[in-house]
Amino acid sequence: MNTSSSFKVFASPPLIFSSRPPKNASQNPRFSSKVPRSCPKTIRCMRDSLNLRSSPNAPSALSFATVEAPLGTKTSDKLRILVSEFRSLTEPIDRVKRLLNYAADLAPLDDTARVSANRVPGCTTQVWLDIKMDEFGRMRFKADSDSEISKGFCSCLIWILDGAKPEEVMGVRSEDLSEMNVGVHGKEQSRVNTWQNVLMTMQKRTMTLVAADVAHRGGERPPHHHKHDLLFKYVNGSYMESSTVHDYSISLLPLYYDFTI
């Protein structure tokens, strides 16, 4: 594993990393090249400024920060890195803080992209997702939300999936993300639905772009079909028993967990 002190890079261009000087209380350990020196300062800053219960896991969590993803890291590896990072944060409040840190690192979204066509349905918070396919056939994602915690979720998902091949995008399952929920530790329901909804939208729209790309190239059907099956197999496995493929364009998304009254 490349543990150079250079900034962490993603699996594919462009590099989304923080070159800003670390903020006072929002040090993002993943991106900082100065982690060892600023470790104690960060812990002290968080504790002091937030006056919260001490987080005994903070040191061990920050020690994960030295693990960086080198070039060519697969989506599945990145997922594993992120999951283990969140798993080490046993205090729910530390997960909130970590997500807020990541929210700060989310690349801004153009106002032109904040349109209803880009809205992720099913979230109580507003989430906008801008998806493109680059000239190498890889998926490029940008997102924004009016909620800081949702922004944090998006930031994590984009770190995992930005620059990934379409089949890598389709291969991520929402169960893989349940470790990163911000709710009662170990329970899947709270907030994970933002993950689910955003992930599902990423996957659904990836499918659409792939189909359009294939059509544009006048390409053969099989790859599209395969990916189509991949999506429906996942969907079928998780949510539906039926093996017939209908246009479940709405029902591809899970039950909207908006039980507000």
Place this chain on the structure above:
Amino acid sequence: MEGVAMKLPSFKSLAPNAISIGHRSFSRVRRSSSLSVYSAASSSATVATNSESVSLGHRVRKDFRILHQEVNGSKLVYLDSAATSQKPAVVLDALQNYYEFYNSNVHRGIHYLSAKATDEFELARKKVARFINASDSKEIVFTRNATEAINLVAYSWGLLNLKPGDEVILTVAEHHSCIVPWQLVSEKTGAVLKYVMLNEDEVPDIDKLREMISPKTKLVAVHHVSNVLASCLPIEEIVVCAHNVGAKVLVDACQSVPHMVVDVQKLNADFLVASSHKMCGPTGIGFLYGRSDLLQSMPPFLGGGDMISDVFLDHSTYAEPPSRFEAGTPAIGEAIALGAAIDYLSEIGMPKIHEYEVELGKYLYGKLSALPDVRIYGPRPSESVHRGALCSFNVEGLHPTDLATFLDQQHGVAIRSGHHCAQPLHRYLGVNASARASLYFYNTKEDVDSFVVALADTVSFFNSFK
């Protein structure tokens, strides 16, 4: 001698003026084991004997075991009663009792258990009727909840009576359950929905509503107390205006029946709906109050057993109301537990509950509005304006869902965030979502204080990340 007057106190003593329909079955109970359960049930509701210096909230807290727990390492502060209320031990006991000692299908069998279950079920119906001062218990139809009750009116009364061009008046502040059924039915019938907007006090504009009422109006469907704005509508006045043009009025009383005296004779409404789970009763049961003559004229909603008189292969004849609208096996235990909840509330006294909540609601509003950057929706409380004991609000620059998440994670404070099933209202107010803290008579000033301290901490936490 087994059958002689082993008068079990539970249902009688909890409601001093209880209708004594159930006595026949009470006196026949032979199982002494059931006595202990009933006596436990009756002792837990003695709130009236304590000294007046302790607030109502403090006095009743012991009846609600669920409130005495920690969540995420902090004491639970439950401020989400507008979503669902907590249940006192007597209600849980009543439900348990039913299943443990006399569970049986109602209206059908002639054996002992069935007779007892039927008696208790119908007694619960009478309790509901008394609670809202209906003239006859036949005017109470048990449904799954208030939403189903409104759908019943929409599909039964609405489909029959609404013609193309007829108008149904709603407000922009209605709960989805009092918007969507009318949308569905107006699609089928060609009726037109008209909405009353808010005035500058952030309450539905009653003057505009009066103007909107015309000979074309067939129904006015409005909330009594708003679950977001906490405002209270002048139902009696609205009913007078509506009846002048021959229109009916449906009152969504979900946020009023649990919190204050609601008298359908005084209101003179045609329909009124409420949910059990918001008034210390279990989920799965609610009711529709409908004036006798109206219910008589309405066709069935759901078809099946119990709502029929005779069934042939090619047609059926239907039962009288309320049975006509209660197809299938009802939520028997739940209805009986709702009766127990009504007894519990009546023992405390709805006027006392209301008085306590007005004071606590004012306290909440005062403390919340004193925080910077907090915007509370709905009218300001005053001498003439009594708010319900809830506050929907937003904090500048902080999404209510983030706020609620932090309050829960860090402080054990349970509030609600989202659109509270009032999306049109939120759109009108120009926001996507809001946070809501709602109180019930088991909350205390300390709960409000804890909430406000936690909220201040939450705001400074998120500010530190900016």
